[in-house]
Amino acid sequence: MIKVVAENINIMSKYTGAAMRERNPKPIQEWAEKLTEKGADLLDLNLGPARKGGPEMMQWLVQTVQEVTHLPLFLDTTNNDALVAGLQVYQVKDGPAVINSIMATPERMDLQMPLVPKYGCEMVGLMWGPDGIPRDENERTLLLDSMMSKAAEIGIPLESIWFDPIVVPVSSQQQELQGCTTFMQWLPDLAPGCQSTCGLSNVSNGSPDDLRDILNQVYLCILKKNGITSAILDGFDDAILKIAHDQETDLENLVARVVDGEEVDISGLGKREADFVKTAKVLLAHSLYSHSWLEL
Numbered sequence: 001m002i003k004v005v006a007e008n009i010n011i012m013s014k015y016t017g018a019a020m021r022e023r024n025p026k027p028i029q030e031w032a033e034k035l036t037e038k039g040a041d042l043l044d045l046n047l048g049p050a051r052k053g054g055p056e057m058m059q060w061l062v063q064t065v066q067e068v069t070h071l072p073l074f075l076d077t078t079n080n081d082a083l084v085a086g087l088q089v090y091q092v093k094d095g096p097a098v099i100n101s102i103m104a105t106p107e108r109m110d111l112q113m114p115l116v117p118k119y120g121c122e123m124v125g126l127m128w129g130p131d132g133i134p135r136d137e138n139e140r141t142l143l144l145d146s147m148m149s150k151a152a153e154i155g156i157p158l159e160s161i162w163f164d165p166i167v168v169p170v171s172s173q174q175q176e177l178q179g180c181t182t183f184m185q186w187l188p189d190l191a192p193g194c195q196s197t198c199g200l201s202n203v204s205n206g207s208p209d210d211l212r213d214i215l216n217q218v219y220l221c222i223l224k225k226n227g228i229t230s231a232i233l234d235g236f237d238d239a240i241l242k243i244a245h246d247q248e249t250d251l252e253n254l255v256a257r258v259v260d261g262e263e264v265d266i267s268g269l270g271k272r273e274a275d276f277v278k279t280a281k282v283l284l285a286h287s288l289y290s291h292s293w294l295e296l
Contacts, residue, residue, distance in 0.1 A: 001245055001246045003231075004040045004230070005040070006232075006236075007235065009046065015027055020061060029068045042230075043074065045061050045062065045074065045076055047076065047079065054085075055084070058083070059086060059088070063089055074232070075097055083112070087119040097119070097122070098123065099123040100124045104126065104129050104144075105129060109147065116154070125164065127140045127183070129142075136176070136178075139179070140179065144191065147163075148191060158193045159194065162197045163195070169206045171207045184226040184228055187227065195230060196228045197228070197230040197232055198232065200223075203216060204219075215279060216233070216240055217251075218283055219283050222255060222259060231244065251272075254276055266278070275294050278296070
C-alpha cells in the first residue's frame with residue numbers, strides 16, 4: 001500500500017479554484033472531508049504561481065482545510081512567499097506539512113531547503129535541474145546526489161524527503177519515460193530511507209481521454225513494483241485508489257510479470273487483464289506507443 005496524495009484542491013479546478021478566489025470555504029471543506037473519507041493520506045493544496053495575493057490565499061486555504069481534516073498537507077506553489085506564509089500557520093496534526101516541491105537547482109535549494117528544519121516540515125525533492133527535465137536515469141541520479149549533499153549540509157534526514165523523478169508523457173516521450181522508471185527502481189538503494197512520489201497523471205498527458213485511466217492505473221502498478229511510496233493522484237478515482245490500496249493484487253502481479261520480462265500469453269485472459277498487459281508493454285517501451293495499442 002502506498003500513500004495517496006489527493007490532487008483535487010487545485011486553483012485550476014473550476015470547483016475549488018473559484019472557491020479559493022472568492023474565499024468561499026464551503027466547497028473546499030466539502031471536498032477535503034470527502035477526500036479524507038475516501039482514504040487519502042495527504043491533501044495537496046495547489047495554488048500554482050499565486051502571483052496576486054499568494055501569501056494571504058495560502059494562509060486562508062491551509063486554515064480552511066485544517067478546520068475539517070486531520071490529514072497532513074502538501075503546500076504546492078512556486079511562490080516562495082506564499083509557501084512560507086502557509087508554513088507559518090500550519091498546525092501539525094497527523095503529520096508535518098510537506099513542501100511540494102523544491103527543484104534540484106542551486107538557487108531553489110539555497111532558498112527553500114532551509115525552511116525544512118526551520119518549520120519542522122518535509123519536502124518533495126523534484127528532479128528538475130538547471131537544464132530542466134533530465135533525459136534519463138543517470139541525469140536524475142546526478143541531481144539526486146546534489147540534493148542529498150545539500151540536505152546533509154543543512155541537516156535534513158533522507159526520511160524527510162520525498163523524491164519526485166518527474167513523470168513524462170508516454171505519448172510523446174516514450175523512451176524518456178524509461179529513465180524515470182529505472183530511476184525509481186534504483187532510488188531505494190541510492191537514498192535509503194527516503195520517501196518518493198510523483199504526479200501520476202503526467203504519464204497520460206496528451207493521450208486520448210478514454211485511454212488516460214488505464215495508462216495511469218498500469219503505470220502506478222509499475223511504480224509500485226519499483227518501490228514508490230506515494231503518488232499524487234485523483235482522490236475521487238475509485239479504480240486508481242484500489243490499486244494504491246492493494247485491492248487489485250491480481251492485476252499488479254500480472255503487470256509485475258511483464259516488468260520482470262516474462263512474455264505473458266494474453267489469449268486466455270479477460271479483456272481488462274489483456275489490456276493491462278498491452279499497456280504495460282507500451283509503458284515499458286516493449287512496443288511502440290500509438291493511440292490504438294489496445295486494438296492491436
